[in-house]
Amino acid sequence: MQKFSALSLLRAGLTGHAGWQRQWRSPEPKSGYDVIIVGGGGHGLATAYYLASRYGVKNVAVLEKGWIGGGNTGRNTTIIRSNYLFDESAGIYEHALKLWEGLSQELNYNVMYSPRGVLMLAHNIHDVQSFKRHVHANRLNGIDNEWLSPEECKEFCPPLNVGGSMRYPILGGALQRRGGTARHDAVAWGYARAADALGVDIIENCEVTGIRRAPTGEVVGVDTTRGSINAKRIGVVAAGNTSTVMNMAGVRLPLESFPLQALVSEPVKPIFPCVVMSNTIHAYISQSDKGEMVIGAGTDVYTSYTQRGGLHIVNHTLDAICELVPAFRRLRMLRNWGGIVDVTPDRSPIVAKTPVSGLYVNCGWGTGGFKATPGSGEVFASTIAKDEPNKINAPFTIERFRDGAVIDEAAAAAVAH
Amino acid sequence: MLLINCPYCGPRPEAEFANGGQAHIARPADPMSLTDDEWAAYLYMRDNTKGLHHERWRHANGCGRFFNASRDTTTDVIKRTYRMGERPEAEHQGAKP
Numbered sequence: 342m343q344k345f346s347a348l349s350l351l352r353a354g355l356t357g358h359a360g361w362q363r364q365w366r367s368p369e370p371k372s373g374y375d376v377i378i379v380g381g382g383g384h385g386l387a388t389a390y391y392l393a394s395r396y397g398v399k400n401v402a403v404l405e406k407g408w409i410g411g412g413n414t415g416r417n418t419t420i421i422r423s424n425y426l427f428d429e430s431a432g433i434y435e436h437a438l439k440l441w442e443g444l445s446q447e448l449n450y451n452v453m454y455s456p457r458g459v460l461m462l463a464h465n466i467h468d469v470q471s472f473k474r475h476v477h478a479n480r481l482n483g484i485d486n487e488w489l490s491p492e493e494c495k496e497f498c499p500p501l502n503v504g505g506s507m508r509y510p511i512l513g514g515a516l517q518r519r520g521g522t523a524r525h526d527a528v529a530w531g532y533a534r535a536a537d538a539l540g541v542d543i544i545e546n547c548e549v550t551g552i553r554r555a556p557t558g559e560v561v562g563v564d565t566t567r568g569s570i571n572a573k574r575i576g577v578v579a580a581g582n583t584s585t586v587m588n589m590a591g592v593r594l595p596l597e598s599f600p601l602q603a604l605v606s607e608p609v610k611p612i613f614p615c616v617v618m619s620n621t622i623h624a625y626i627s628q629s630d631k632g633e634m635v636i637g638a639g640t641d642v643y644t645s646y647t648q649r650g651g652l653h654i655v656n657h658t659l660d661a662i663c664e665l666v667p668a669f670r671r672l673r674m675l676r677n678w679g680g681i682v683d684v685t686p687d688r689s690p691i692v693a694k695t696p697v698s699g700l701y702v703n704c705g706w707g708t709g710g711f712k713a714t715p716g717s718g719e720v721f722a723s724t725i726a727k728d729e730p731n732k733i734n735a736p737f738t739i740e741r742f743r744d745g746a747v748i749d750e751a752a753a754a755a756v757a758h
Numbered sequence: 759m760l761l762i763n764c765p766y767c768g769p770r771p772e773a774e775f776a777n778g779g780q781a782h783i784a785r786p787a788d789p790m791s792l793t794d795d796e797w798a799a800y801l802y803m804r805d806n807t808k809g810l811h812h813e814r815w816r817h818a819n820g821c822g823r824f825f826n827a828s829r830d831t832t833t834d835v836i837k838r839t840y841r842m843g844e845r846p847e848a849e850h851q852g853a854k855p
Contacts, residue, residue: 582808584804584805584806584808585806585808593799593803593805594803594806595798595802595803595804596804596806597779597804597806598806598808598831642772642776642777643760643777643813643829643834644806644807644811644813644831645831645834646808646831646832647831647832647833647834651759651760651772652759653759653772653773683806686801686802742798742801742802743794743795743797743798744794
């Protein structure tokens with residue numbers, strides 16, 4: 342792997358930047374691997390990277406049906422935070438946030454992690470009480486989160502409208518200063534490059550069409566559009582398509598797939614210093630380093646695999662944004678797209694072993710998976726390498742729905758999160 | 759926004775409807791005889807079909823009645839809507855109607 346540094350940049354600059362290598366190889370699939378990861382999104386690539394770097398499993402392939410960065414990893418609104426209510430969620434999201442803090446150095450790739458602060462706005466008495474409860478719960482778990490008055494919100498994010506003219510006025514906000522954004526494609530590319538350097542084969546345009554099992558039940562490999570590949574352990578990290586892939590092994594999951602939309606405006610000069618989220622009137626907004634306002638909308642009400650969604654969903658979010666920040670009323674929107682997210686009944690993920698020996702699943706991140714990318718990959722790698730869950734992901738089983746041990750962030754946040 | 763043909767009122771915009779999730783999941787006749795796994799399967803496990811999917815809708819801001827729709831989840835095209843108690847048409851029946 343060609344190391345990136347100021348010196349290597351200078352040296353390449355002297356020769357017209359003609360000497361850069363490909364960031365990862367494009368290998369033909371081998372006949373077999375120790376571990377196959379199905380899905381080359383951020384979570385899958387992170388899993389492969391941590392398998393090779395921390396758990397000594399280097400004979401790994403990542404199979405991606407499209408191209409790296411073409412799925413939800415390149416479609417989200419890049420928000421990072423860990424201020425979840427329940428201890429189990431705090432554990433896994435804070436694990437991820439701690440990895441974000443050193444990720445650029447670890448991968449030798451600038452993922453542009455920017456802890457600019459995530460401000461979650463409260464618009465009614467219930468919000469105020471709920472967010473203050475979150476603040477206290479987070480602090481008990483050692484996670485930074487603080488309550489701001491409306492005036493302090495305005496001071497932290499000057500474009501906000503905290504006057505009395507709003508239908509749902511801003512009554513305060515919960516601020517996690519370590520929260521922020523990262524560049525999502527760089528996360529996928531950085532993990533792919535670092536995993537490739539450790540010997541992981543990243544195989545693009547390779548769709549899994551079947552999961553092969555021995556007569557005794559355990560997995561022995563996969564069928565793909567590029568031939569059959571053997572593996573004793575298979576980790577499925579396929580986001581919205583998880584149900585389809587797991588059906589190939591006869592495993593049913595408590596998942597439904599919905600389109601989730603995002604959009605960006607034309608680029609403008611720096612105006613918006615942080616991430617602002619409003620669950621109640623449903624808006625997420627931040628400004629990218631290119632100057633575009635990055636806006637997240639909600640999911641459609643029906644399941645779908647179309648990677649687009651209804652325009653009225655986006656309009657609803659823009660209504661909210663125009664109320665929150667009146668200065669944005671004249672911004673033009675440039676692009677709008679959708680991704681397919683897999684949602685569990687309690688809105689918490691599943692990172693677990695399955696009833697099939699040798700088959701593992703990492704899914705159900707729903708509308709908020711990007712922030713968890715490093716932590717999710719790290720604990721999933723541990724689970725696959727040791728054939729038992731890590732302490733952090735142990736609560737995130739499939740069986741929690743049978744046992745009533747749900748981690749109900751859906752009720753805690755009152756909306757998708 | 760989808761245009762949904764309510765079997766009672768005719769075609770109306772999606773905004774008038776509430777989605778009720780996967781159709782034809784019968785509540786077990788004798789819940790007390792079920793194992794925990796069977797009860798969890800009834801409550802939580804879903805087909806999440808990629809292709810022709812049968813789902814419930816309610817005309818919440820209209821006649822208020824439930825009905826079913828057969829929709830292709832790869833295109834969002836609604837092939838047919840039908841009243842409660844009817845089954846999906848033979849040519850529309852997937853592996854699991």
